[in-house]
Amino acid sequence: MSPEPYICDLDEDTNTTLNIYLFKNVENVEDIRNYIIKGEWNCAVIKPSLIIDPFQIAVAANKAVVSEKHNSMVTKTVYAEILYNLSLTKNISQSLSKFGIEKENNLLVCFLITPDKDYSQDILPKIQGQLCSMSELTSLTNMNDVKSVYKLNSSKGDDLLDVIVSRIVTKGFVSH
Amino acid sequence: MNDLKILKQGAEAKLYICKYLGKSTLIKERFQKRYRHPDLDKSITKERIRNEARSIVRCKTADVKTPALYLVDFQRRRIYMQHFEHSITVKDYIIQHATKNAEITQNLDEICKMIGITVRKLHENNIIHGDLTTSNMLLVPKNLNNETTEEKCLEKERFDLVMIDFGLSFIDSSTEDKGVDLYVLERALISTHNDYPDLFSKILDAYKNHSKNNIKEILSKFEEVRARGRKRTMVG
Numbered sequence: 254m255s256p257e258p259y260i261c262d263l264d265e266d267t268n269t270t271l272n273i274y275l276f277k278n279v280e281n282v283e284d285i286r287n288y289i290i291k292g293e294w295n296c297a298v299i300k301p302s303l304i305i306d307p308f309q310i311a312v313a314a315n316k317a318v319v320s321e322k323h324n325s326m327v328t329k330t331v332y333a334e335i336l337y338n339l340s341l342t343k344n345i346s347q348s349l350s351k352f353g354i355e356k357e358n359n360l361l362v363c364f365l366i367t368p369d370k371d372y373s374q375d376i377l378p379k380i381q382g383q384l385c386s387m388s389e390l391t392s393l394t395n396m397n398d399v400k401s402v403y404k405l406n407s408s409k410g411d412d413l414l415d416v417i418v419s420r421i422v423t424k425g426f427v428s429h
Numbered sequence: 430m431n432d433l434k435i436l437k438q439g440a441e442a443k444l445y446i447c448k449y450l451g452k453s454t455l456i457k458e459r460f461q462k463r464y465r466h467p468d469l470d471k472s473i474t475k476e477r478i479r480n481e482a483r484s485i486v487r488c489k490t491a492d493v494k495t496p497a498l499y500l501v502d503f504q505r506r507r508i509y510m511q512h513f514e515h516s517i518t519v520k521d522y523i524i525q526h527a528t529k530n531a532e533i534t535q536n537l538d539e540i541c542k543m544i545g546i547t548v549r550k551l552h553e554n555n556i557i558h559g560d561l562t563t564s565n566m567l568l569v570p571k572n573l574n575n576e577t578t579e580e581k582c583l584e585k586e587r588f589d590l591v592m593i594d595f596g597l598s599f600i601d602s603s604t605e606d607k608g609v610d611l612y613v614l615e616r617a618l619i620s621t622h623n624d625y626p627d628l629f630s631k632i633l634d635a636y637k638n639h640s641k642n643n644i645k646e647i648l649s650k651f652e653e654v655r656a657r658g659r660k661r662t663m664v665g
């Protein structure tokens with residue numbers, strides 16, 4: 254049986270569910286990158302090294318779908334908006350390159366699923382890699398990188414996720 | 430929205446509790462004030478929401494515990510934050526549990542000390558709370574599990590002090606504003622807990638002892654504000 258994705262219902266007014274899959278040892282990263290850059294794939298692909306918990310992505314994705322509904326997105330697509338929200342910088346291309354994938358062959362693939370749209374089953378079979386359980390995420394997180402992108406010098410371990418999500422949702426009006 | 434339970438309706442905001450993103454969440458929704466011009470009302474509300482969210486995140490760097498934020502939504506006038514299900518406000522704790530036995534007195538001393546240190550940390554980071562009352566402080570049991578009840582945790586002093594309600598907060602380095610913040614707290618304690626007259630002095634002791642930085646100036650401002658306040662109450 255293949256591992257289950259992380260599933261989270263987002264803001265009710267958006268009728269959207271987030272599904273996240275974790276892949277290791279992906280062989281066609283270059284192709285995947287191209288599909289995403291060309292806008293052919295409706296999904297967000299994220300570096301696992303900067304994610305400490307899937308909830309971090311859930312908060313960023315939720316903010317993205319709410320902004321989409323309110324017509325207040327900063328980027329052009331709701332998937333780019335997720336990457337933009339994850340990062341604390343207001344520079345769009347920096348955010349996308351920081352949280353998007355480059356050469357690493359582990360990746361998190363995120364889908365926003367609504368009652369009339371679900372592209373996940375078209376895209377997933379095209380990823381040549383090993384589908385893993387979300388519990389393996391912790392072994393892929395690079396704490397030093399996380400601390401540096403979220404500017405966490407002093408915060409203690411157990412509150413880290415709380416601090417990160419709180420910074421994500423206030424990035425528009427608080428300088429960190 | 431389904432499963433939205435109303436918790437409280439205050440003067441400025443309605444509070445709801447629900448499951449949001451899989452977590453127990455408190456929604457603080459600031460409602461429209463009919464007596465204000467709609468544009469003005471919108472900008473005041475936006476300012477309050479922004480202040481509240483900003484101070485809540487700043488506190489986290491100042492080592493002051495606050496709820497985690499899940500969404501700040503200016504359109505719906507809402508802040509979505511972590512709901513502490515097993516919390517009790519300092520106000521309710523003092524009123525409900527504080528009968529005059531020795532153990533409770535010791536607990537209250539501990540709480541006063543935490544409040545003093547926490548307010549001092551806020552001020553050291555130039556965060557002025559603006560509404561320091563015992564309803565805006567929560568006691569949250571640490572590592573709550575099935576065996577330990579809330580009360581047990583409180584008895585054994587294994588709890589965190591969490592600060593909330595930062596809608597009137599602002600960032601300022603002046604000693605005057607810190608003095609006023611302390612004065613607001615003193616007044617609140619006198620009016621809410623007049624059967625415990627020494628709470629404030631215990632809080633102030635901890636406030637002083639936590640750090641010496643600028644303390645003389647802050648205390649003399651506090652005395653000044655207090656004297657002004659006295660005069661006002663004598664006249665009015």
Ligand SMILES: Nc1ncnc2c1ncn2[C@@H]1O[C@H](COP(=O)(O)OP(=O)(O)O)[C@@H](O)[C@H]1O
Binds near residue numbers: 440441457516564565
């Ligand atoms: N995050 C929270 N977790 C648990 N209880 C809370 C939380 N935030 C507020 N409360 C409860 O709701 C009350 C009112 O919240 P507050 O933010 O102070 O709003 P108000 O502006 O109406 O005073 C608090 O005194 C407390 O009892």
Ligand SMILES: [Mg+2]
Binds near residue numbers: 564565594
């Ligand atoms: Mg309050």
